[in-house]
Amino acid sequence: MADTAGTPSSEDAPAPAAAPPGDSQRWAQGWRRILLACGMLVYPFVTIVGVAQYSTGGAALAGYLIAAAFGAVYVLAFVVAIRGARRRLVPLGALMGVLFLAELPFAHEFAFFLATMVVSFAAGFLRRHAVLIVTVGALAALLVPWAVRPWHQGPGGFQAIALVFTAVTVYAFTEMAATNRALVEARAEVAHLASEAERARIARDLHDLLGHSLTVITVKSGLARRLATAGSDPARALQEITEVEELSRQTLTEVRAAVSGYREVTLAAELARGRELLRATGVLAELPTATDQVAPVHRELFGWVVREGLTNVVRHARATRCTVLLSATSVEIRDDGVGAPAPAGNGLTGLRERVAAAGGRVTAGPVDPHGWRRRVTLDPAEGSAP
Numbered sequence: 099m100a101d102t103a104g105t106p107s108s109e110d111a112p113a114p115a116a117a118p119p120g121d122s123q124r125w126a127q128g129w130r131r132i133l134l135a136c137g138m139l140v141y142p143f144v145t146i147v148g149v150a151q152y153s154t155g156g157a158a159l160a161g162y163l164i165a166a167a168f169g170a171v172y173v174l175a176f177v178v179a180i181r182g183a184r185r186r187l188v189p190l191g192a193l194m195g196v197l198f199l200a201e202l203p204f205a206h207e208f209a210f211f212l213a214t215m216v217v218s219f220a221a222g223f224l225r226r227h228a229v230l231i232v233t234v235g236a237l238a239a240l241l242v243p244w245a246v247r248p249w250h251q252g253p254g255g256f257q258a259i260a261l262v263f264t265a266v267t268v269y270a271f272t273e274m275a276a277t278n279r280a281l282v283e284a285r286a287e288v289a290h291l292a293s294e295a296e297r298a299r300i301a302r303d304l305h306d307l308l309g310h311s312l313t314v315i316t317v318k319s320g321l322a323r324r325l326a327t328a329g330s331d332p333a334r335a336l337q338e339i340t341e342v343e344e345l346s347r348q349t350l351t352e353v354r355a356a357v358s359g360y361r362e363v364t365l366a367a368e369l370a371r372g373r374e375l376l377r378a379t380g381v382l383a384e385l386p387t388a389t390d391q392v393a394p395v396h397r398e399l400f401g402w403v404v405r406e407g408l409t410n411v412v413r414h415a416r417a418t419r420c421t422v423l424l425s426a427t428s429v430e431i432r433d434d435g436v437g438a439p440a441p442a443g444n445g446l447t448g449l450r451e452r453v454a455a456a457g458g459r460v461t462a463g464p465v466d467p468h469g470w471r472r473r474v475t476l477d478p479a480e481g482s483a484p
Contacts, residue, residue, distance in 0.1 A: 134271055135176045138218075138264070141211040142169040145201060148208020161204030168197040168212055175219070191219045207243035210257040214239075217261060218268045232265045302448035311349035313409050314371070317378050318342045338378075365389045365397040365404065369422065372408040376420055379412050381433075384421040391426050396476060399456050400429045403474045406449050407431035415470060427476045434469040449474075 142165045149161030175190040195216050201209040217235035239257040318338045325335035369385050376383035392400055404422060408431065411420050415435025423430040446460075453460050458476040465471045 130271070130275075131176075131180070134268070135173075138215055139169060139172070141215055142166070142172070144211045145205050145208050148205035148211075149201075151208070152206050153204045157204055161201060164197055164201045164204065165212075168194060168201070168215075171197065172215060191216070194219060206246075207239075207254045207257055210239040210242070210254055211260065214257075214261040214264045218265050232262060235265075236262050298451075302451065305448060308349070308353070309406075309409055311345060311352070313412055314375050314378070315342050315345055315349075317375065317412065318345070321378055363398050363401040363405070365392060365401040368401040368404040368408075372404055372422070375408060375412055381411070381417055382419045384419065386422060386424045389424065392424055392429075393426065396456065399452055399458075400424070400474070402452055403429050403449065403472075404431065406446070407472050410472075411435065417469065427478055428473060430471060430473040432465060432469060432471045436468070436470075 145165045145168075146162060149158055149165065153161050171190055171193050175187055175194070178186050178190065194212075198209060198212040198216050201212055213235055217231055236258045239254045239261050241253060243254040243257070319342055322335045322338035322342065325331050325338065366389050369387075369389070373383050373385050376385075389397060389400075407422075408420065411417055411431065411433045415433045417433035417435030420431070420433045423432070450460050453474050453476075456476060458474055460472070460474050462470070462472045
């Protein structure tokens with residue numbers, strides 16, 4: 099309940115350095131705190147009116163000094179709270195309570211306007227007991243003027259109302275400030291997570307794009323070099339170099355699209371590219387000619403699976419035959435190579451992430467009598483999605 103002097107409550111610690119509020123947010127909270135603090139300084143002046151009414155001479159001077167000291171301590175507490183020196187606020191709050199009690203003989207019921215500030219301050223450190231603190235303070239403001247007979251006053255209704263109203267106002271301000279801090283922290287966390295996700299997406303997509311394309315470029319360049327060196331088929335060598343140039347341009351376009359987030363991978367296109375890649379490396383390709391049995395929503399995922407799988411076959415398997423099998427809920431890539439998994443890297447990790455996000459699983463292992471099989475299987479409910 100209490101940011102009376104801009105003091106944070108025990109449960110409203112300042113925002114961590116990792117997610118500080120923005121400049122505009124801090125400015126907004128700063129001037130609101132200052133405005134609230136200046137408004138609270140009205141109460142010491144009202145107390146001075148009470149001192150003038152009930153005290154004269156030296157007693158009046160003492161009452162004025164106490165009220166002025168109370169205001170000075172309050173301003174000091176505000177400055178300390180702004181600087182974040184929370185431990186120093188406890189003795190300052192206790193000193194404010196002592197000054198309030200010292201003011202009672204000189205200002206009578208008017209001294210309870212100082213109690214309004216003390217109650218709000220105390221409730222800020224004991225928020226779990228805020229209702230009790232405010233209730234006790236309001237009852238004291240109401241009953242003490244009536245109970246002290248020499249004051250010849252009835253119940254301090256106005257003081258009690260002022261205390262409750264001020265405490266509720268301060269509580270609302272404190273809750274709003276805490277909510278704003280939590281919102282700023284949440285926004286910073288969301289921005290951080292989004293940034294991490296985007297970096298992971300770009301790293302994964304660039305690996306998948308460049309790994310496949312550079313493998314094709316390397317294979318075709320090597321084939322063109324051998325043809326040119328042998329001099330047996332200059333036209334074929336020229337064709338291979340031309341295709342390398344086209345693939346390089348296409349890869350550049352895809353990389354730019356991947357960074358922008360607008361690239362689309364299709365299963366049909368990856369099968370066509372894979373067929374050309376396997377042909378260039380001398381691997382007999384047994385690939386599907388249609389993709390109708392795969393739900394449209396999963397064709398991009400299966401396209402990534404085919405791209406990564408065929409790239410690994412060319413790089414690591416040393417196979418003579420490669421087969422791709424499709425169904426509505428699965429894609430399988432099988433080769434007759436050395437029968438060992440590809441070295442662990444970003445490609446397999448990224449593929450597992452994509453498949454897991456779609457609710458599927460990746461399995462891989464040797465096949466008899468030799469070779470390797472990679473299989474991605476989706477839940478049937480997922481596979482039948484429209």
